[in-house]
Amino acid sequence: MDIFLEALLNIIDPVTLTYMVIGVGAGLMAGSIPGFTIAMAIVLTLPFTFSMPPAQGLATMISVLVGGLSGGLMSGILTGIPGTPSSVATTFDGFPMARAGEPGLALGIGVWSSFCGGIISAILLVLFAPQLAMVGLEFQPWDFFMLVMFALTVTASLAGEHLVKGLIAGAAGLFIRTVGEDDAVGVGRFDFGSDYLLTGFDFIAVLIGLFAFSQLLSDLRDPVTARNALSDRKQVKVKIEHRRAIGILFRNWTVVIRSALIGMFTGILPGAGGSIANILAYDQAKKAAKDDSKFGKGDPRGIIAPEASNNAVEGGALTPLMALGIPGDITAAIMLGALLMHDIVPGPTFIKDEPALAYSIYIAFFLASFIMIGMQSGVLRVFVLVTRIKTYILATVILTFATIGVFALHNSIEDIWTLFFFGILGFIMRQFGFPLAPMILGVVLGNIAELNLARALAIDSDPMLFFLRPWSLFFAIIAIFSMVFPIYQKHRDTGSLLERFFSPLVLLSISLPLFMMGGLLRTTLAFAAIAVSSFIMWRRFGKTKKG
Amino acid sequence: MSFNRDSLVALCLILASGGLMLASFEIREPDYGVLSPAAWPRIIIIIIGGLSVIYLIQSFSTPQKDISPVPKKTLKGFVLYWRNVIAVFSIFALYLLALPYLGMLVGNILFSFILLTVLGGWNAILTHLVIALGASGGMWLLFTHVLEVFLPRGSLTGF
Numbered sequence: 007m008d009i010f011l012e013a014l015l016n017i018i019d020p021v022t023l024t025y026m027v028i029g030v031g032a033g034l035m036a037g038s039i040p041g042f043t044i045a046m047a048i049v050l051t052l053p054f055t056f057s058m059p060p061a062q063g064l065a066t067m068i069s070v071l072v073g074g075l076s077g078g079l080m081s082g083i084l085t086g087i088p089g090t091p092s093s094v095a096t097t098f099d100g101f102p103m104a105r106a107g108e109p110g111l112a113l114g115i116g117v118w119s120s121f122c123g124g125i126i127s128a129i130l131l132v133l134f135a136p137q138l139a140m141v142g143l144e145f146q147p148w149d150f151f152m153l154v155m156f157a158l159t160v161t162a163s164l165a166g167e168h169l170v171k172g173l174i175a176g177a178a179g180l181f182i183r184t185v186g187e188d189d190a191v192g193v194g195r196f197d198f199g200s201d202y203l204l205t206g207f208d209f210i211a212v213l214i215g216l217f218a219f220s221q222l223l224s225d226l227r228d229p230v231t232a233r234n235a236l237s238d239r240k241q242v243k244v245k246i247e248h249r250r251a252i253g254i255l256f257r258n259w260t261v262v263i264r265s266a267l268i269g270m271f272t273g274i275l276p277g278a279g280g281s282i283a284n285i286l287a288y289d290q291a292k293k294a295a296k297d298d299s300k301f302g303k304g305d306p307r308g309i310i311a312p313e314a315s316n317n318a319v320e321g322g323a324l325t326p327l328m329a330l331g332i333p334g335d336i337t338a339a340i341m342l343g344a345l346l347m348h349d350i351v352p353g354p355t356f357i358k359d360e361p362a363l364a365y366s367i368y369i370a371f372f373l374a375s376f377i378m379i380g381m382q383s384g385v386l387r388v389f390v391l392v393t394r395i396k397t398y399i400l401a402t403v404i405l406t407f408a409t410i411g412v413f414a415l416h417n418s419i420e421d422i423w424t425l426f427f428f429g430i431l432g433f434i435m436r437q438f439g440f441p442l443a444p445m446i447l448g449v450v451l452g453n454i455a456e457l458n459l460a461r462a463l464a465i466d467s468d469p470m471l472f473f474l475r476p477w478s479l480f481f482a483i484i485a486i487f488s489m490v491f492p493i494y495q496k497h498r499d500t501g502s503l504l505e506r507f508f509s510p511l512v513l514l515s516i517s518l519p520l521f522m523m524g525g526l527l528r529t530t531l532a533f534a535a536i537a538v539s540s541f542i543m544w545r546r547f548g549k550t551k552k553g
Numbered sequence: 554m555s556f557n558r559d560s561l562v563a564l565c566l567i568l569a570s571g572g573l574m575l576a577s578f579e580i581r582e583p584d585y586g587v588l589s590p591a592a593w594p595r596i597i598i599i600i601i602g603g604l605s606v607i608y609l610i611q612s613f614s615t616p617q618k619d620i621s622p623v624p625k626k627t628l629k630g631f632v633l634y635w636r637n638v639i640a641v642f643s644i645f646a647l648y649l650l651a652l653p654y655l656g657m658l659v660g661n662i663l664f665s666f667i668l669l670t671v672l673g674g675w676n677a678i679l680t681h682l683v684i685a686l687g688a689s690g691g692m693w694l695l696f697t698h699v700l701e702v703f704l705p706r707g708s709l710t711g712f
Contacts, residue, residue, distance in 0.1 A: 196573070
């Protein structure tokens with residue numbers, strides 16, 4: 007109880023609350039501007055938090071995150087252009103509803119769905135993170151190493167047909183972290199005699215360069231669009247209809263809960279974020295509807311599902327971060343960077359060792375959702391003003407801001423050079439179709455992977471242990487299947503062998519490490535996996551014979 | 554089977570992997586520690602090299618999808634198409650080189666003013682000046698006085 011009170015006092019401190027209000031406002035703005043992603047806003051917030059105590063810094067970043075996740079709906083509903091990829095599906099019904107003369111109701115449904123999604127995922131985060139951390143205590147260095155590999159392959163597999171490019175990007179991210187002095191023995195690597203390279207690249211400068219700088223360059227590429235404002239709207243007279251919206255949400259509570267659960271689960275998966283969750287939740291809401299004829303024409307469920315799910319994603323993404331030290335998506339990876347910046351290394355013992363900080367994260371998550379509701383109407387007016395600013399002006403100001411922010415990390419001009427070089431690299435990668443998410447995850451997790459590899463080999467030099475220990479085998483199996491997944495997707499509905507036997511093979515394969523783990527629950531799960539796999543194979547083999 | 558842009562990128566990656574592998578042999582091997590400092594980077598380089606070979610093979614068999622088509626394949630067309638990006642790169646590089654002499658305040662004001670004017674044209678030069686002074690000055694005040702970050706002073710300007 008004392009720890010909870012300590013955490014609560016940390017968060018309700020007037021300075022922290024002020025930063026949180028600014029953070030939510032900044033997040034709402036960032037989320038509402040098409041082309042300005044939430045990850046970019048979080049990355050740019052990072053340098054500010056450096057001088058803050060850890061709880062205050064994280065509360066500020068969580069506020070930006072919660073605001074950003076909710077901000078995308080304003081642009082999507084009012085202009086038809088989603089502010090962020092995680093609010094793409096909101097435009098399917100939000101924009102038609104706004105055009106049909108109900109913009110206030112559409113915004114109300116969006117805002118309250120975001121709020122409910124955030125609160126549900128915050129509750130699940132509080133419940134699940136400690137449980138997952140208990141499982142994480144079983145992990146040894148072999149398992150952590152394989153978990154990082156799994157996180158990278160899953161993120162790369164999201165690149166779909168560009169899987170190889172995704173894997174190259176992930177490996178390149180791991181390589182970037184090897185430049186400079188080796189953490190274990192202090193030997194210089196790939197420094198080519200340069201002091202700049204010997205100190206290594208500051209990974210936050212790398213993240214800002216890869217993500218923010220390269221995005222700004224992409225926005226400025228076309229001279230005509232660079233000189234255009236996002237919208238020519240002079241003003242928007244919209245009053246958010248809170249009461250009617252809450253009524254509609256109560257009548258569709260199943261959609262709210264189902265979508266929040268989809269968001270939470272998607273967030274837990276490494277690499278999968280709001281951009282996937284909102285489409286998935288929308289699709290499920292449509293499939294579950296008895297009458298789906300109004301979807302796409304302004305159906306409230308078409309707004310509830312994406313907004314509840316995209317706000318629930320972050321609770322999911324923070325769960326593996328807090329429990330295992332492995333981020334669930336890019337924004338959680340940046341949060342990991344913030345923790346590391348304050349010399350806090352999250353892992354299975356994080357919640358036990360740093361309970362006040364863990365509670366501060368939970369409380370900040372809840373509180374930020376309430377602040378978001380309060381600020382949405384006010385920010386709506388500012389949003390209209392910001393959309394009238396020309397893209398090149400916005401980009402130049404952000405770039406100047408990023409430059410000072412990066413310098414502030416270590417008072418070093420070299421970090422600005424890092425920002426510049428990785429900005430160029432990120433831009434080139436975007437042009438050649440390389441996904442940036444695996445590279446960012448590789449940069450963030452590179453040291454963790456090497457450290458655990460070294461620890462594992464120090465305990466036992468047998469490399470086969472990476473495939474003989476239950477958890478590392480489990481992660482290795484799902485890493486392999488995640489790499490095959492894009493090929494499986496390509497062959498769906500073709501009747502190929504891969505299509506028929508992919509899911510039973512996954513189940514059959516993961517039953518092996520589950521058996522090896524022992525215990526009643528895991529052995530039962532292993533038997534269940536074999537039973538389901540056999541059933542699917544029997545049905546599909548039957549079909550093959552008949553065919 | 555045709556040599557395309559992806560093939561070129563894959564070839565560059567293979568060459569880079571080869572170069573980095575050679576460079577990894579320059580890493581000093583200490584007498585202590587279980588994992589050699591060169592081991593982990595070498596594993597990554599081998600993976601990148603292997604994946605690049607697959608990428609090269611794929612590039613030959615997959616028809617090229619041009620993600621960002623450059624309209625003209627002449628130097629003038631290239632420069633015209635990428636002029637804003639080239640401008641940002643060049644102005645940023647000059648800004649970085651001049652930073653020790655101009656300092657963060659003057660450097661940022663000049664950088665943002667020049668960049669705004671190059672990207673937005675000379676018609677709104679006064680607006681650009683006001684934005685450059687306001688944004689850079691505001692950020693400088695915020696960082697130096699509120700966040701108490703020491704921003705670099707220029708050897709020529711003194712602030």
